[in-house]
Amino acid sequence: MEQSEPKTVAFVLYPGLTPLDLVGPLQVFGMLALFTPEFRPVVVGATKDAVPADVPIALSAGATFEEVPHPYALIVPGGAGPTIKSLGDKHLVEYVRSAAETAEVVASVCTGSLLLAAAGLLEGRRATTHWGFYQLLEKLGATYVPDRWVEDGKFVMSAGVSAGIDMCLHLVSRMAGDELARQVQLFIEYDPEPPFGRIDWTKIDRNMMAPMVDGWVAEGLQDNPELLARLGA
Amino acid sequence: MEQSEPKTVAFVLYPGLTPLDLVGPLQVFGMLALFTPEFRPVVVGATKDAVPADVPIALSAGATFEEVPHPYALIVPGGAGPTIKSLGDKHLVEYVRSAAETAEVVASVCTGSLLLAAAGLLEGRRATTHWGFYQLLEKLGATYVPDRWVEDGKFVMSAGVSAGIDMCLHLVSRMAGDELARQVQLFIEYDPEPPFGRIDWTKIDRNMMAPMVDGWVAEGLQDNPELLARLGA
Numbered sequence: 001m002e003q004s005e006p007k008t009v010a011f012v013l014y015p016g017l018t019p020l021d022l023v024g025p026l027q028v029f030g031m032l033a034l035f036t037p038e039f040r041p042v043v044v045g046a047t048k049d050a051v052p053a054d055v056p057i058a059l060s061a062g063a064t065f066e067e068v069p070h071p072y073a074l075i076v077p078g079g080a081g082p083t084i085k086s087l088g089d090k091h092l093v094e095y096v097r098s099a100a101e102t103a104e105v106v107a108s109v110c111t112g113s114l115l116l117a118a119a120g121l122l123e124g125r126r127a128t129t130h131w132g133f134y135q136l137l138e139k140l141g142a143t144y145v146p147d148r149w150v151e152d153g154k155f156v157m158s159a160g161v162s163a164g165i166d167m168c169l170h171l172v173s174r175m176a177g178d179e180l181a182r183q184v185q186l187f188i189e190y191d192p193e194p195p196f197g198r199i200d201w202t203k204i205d206r207n208m209m210a211p212m213v214d215g216w217v218a219e220g221l222q223d224n225p226e227l228l229a230r231l232g233a
Numbered sequence: 234m235e236q237s238e239p240k241t242v243a244f245v246l247y248p249g250l251t252p253l254d255l256v257g258p259l260q261v262f263g264m265l266a267l268f269t270p271e272f273r274p275v276v277v278g279a280t281k282d283a284v285p286a287d288v289p290i291a292l293s294a295g296a297t298f299e300e301v302p303h304p305y306a307l308i309v310p311g312g313a314g315p316t317i318k319s320l321g322d323k324h325l326v327e328y329v330r331s332a333a334e335t336a337e338v339v340a341s342v343c344t345g346s347l348l349l350a351a352a353g354l355l356e357g358r359r360a361t362t363h364w365g366f367y368q369l370l371e372k373l374g375a376t377y378v379p380d381r382w383v384e385d386g387k388f389v390m391s392a393g394v395s396a397g398i399d400m401c402l403h404l405v406s407r408m409a410g411d412e413l414a415r416q417v418q419l420f421i422e423y424d425p426e427p428p429f430g431r432i433d434w435t436k437i438d439r440n441m442m443a444p445m446v447d448g449w450v451a452e453g454l455q456d457n458p459e460l461l462a463r464l465g466a
């Protein structure tokens with residue numbers, strides 16, 4: 001029997017990102033790959049050299065952008081200041097744009113959706129991001145929806161950081177069926193018990209990070225007048 | 234005013250581990266470090282070179298074991314076959330033993346507790362691990378408790394992979410107070426919504442992985458007759 005090529009799920013690595021945005025989803029798809037040869041996760045970056053994250057660890061991609069031009073699925077993690085700065089990284093944004101064009105599934109975690117939006121992919125779409133960055137998503141033409149994850153056509157976007165795990169279990173169920181998604185959940189023992197329960201959103205001011213975000217925009221995009229004009233305070 | 238030295242929270246990196254075990258907790262303590270200068274997370278390893286994980290990404294430590302001999306807190310992540318093989322890694326196990334001796338908090342995620350046990354630290358203690366590896370924990374002298382996390386004196390151990398996030402939010406509350414723990418939870422947006430709800434443990438056979446685990450023990454510990462005799466089928 002002829003074996004078909006596995007479908008590539010590409011995770012985008014870039015300097016300064018929030019590594020849990022990438023590693024949570026990667027662990028989900030890595031576990032899936034143990035159960036079925038149909039999917040192959042790969043981390044792609046501008047370089048295979050180690051790049052720093054927003055916590056003191058460095059991560060190395062398994063392939064360059066050029067080596068994986070047409071993944072089946074693209075997953076774009078986020079971060080804080082460095083991700084805002086990356087909105088002006090032409091090599092990165094152009095890879096996101098071109099890979100997303102041919103991908104059948106395009107996903108983001110946290111502020112990864114800002115990279116999708118900066119690539120012109122979310123104009124007029126429903127989308128989500130980390131609660132503290134929603135204004136930037138709207139300034140880039142998307143409609144912010146404060147859900148754990150949001151689907152609009154082939155685009156699937158999650159809320160901040162840890163939300164990538166929930167979203168990717170949903171993606172696995174869509175791409176490989178409920179049974180495998182439940183099996184992945186069991187093997188990564190995703191049976192959450194936050195010690196203080198869930199977040200009470202009625203007590204959260206989603207604008208509380210705005211001054212910090214404005215600072216990251218002013219600093220990170222000072223060499224990109226066009227983006228600065230769209231995203232500045 | 235004199236500023237006291239920050240307390241070091243050391244995360245142990247070794248080849249083949251499950252990176253979510255390390256990165257979830259690291260993101261929790263990395264966020265805490267943004268809110269208080271009292272704690273400083275650092276990833277320690279036998280080398281600062283990139284080491285492979287059990288999914289296709291490589292991770293680099295920020296310091297060697299020798300550079301961080303006496304952390305305030307020690308956090309040991311787990312993994313599958315490679316972690317079992319690591320039980321025979323004298324350099325790693327000796328670091329865990331000596332660092333744990335002086336640390337005020339010693340924590341593990343997933344099968345990281347097997348490394349604590351192999352270092353002789355869990356004899357007669359209540360402990361936990363990934364559900365599929367509980368027999369090994371008991372063979373190493375601990376009493377398995379199937380909770381999300383288990384505390385016994387200065388030792389705190391979590392269940393598999395994703396459980397490290399819950400445990401570390403608990404650790405933050407213990408080390409820095411409830412308010413900061415809630416703030417970390419908000420900023421990593423840990424508001425879990427597993428698409429299929431929580432795991433129904435009444436339907437899970439915790440022995441289903443035993444043949445696989447026995448294989449990893451036989452293969453990974455073939456050069457360590459003593460450990461093989463304790464852990465073998």
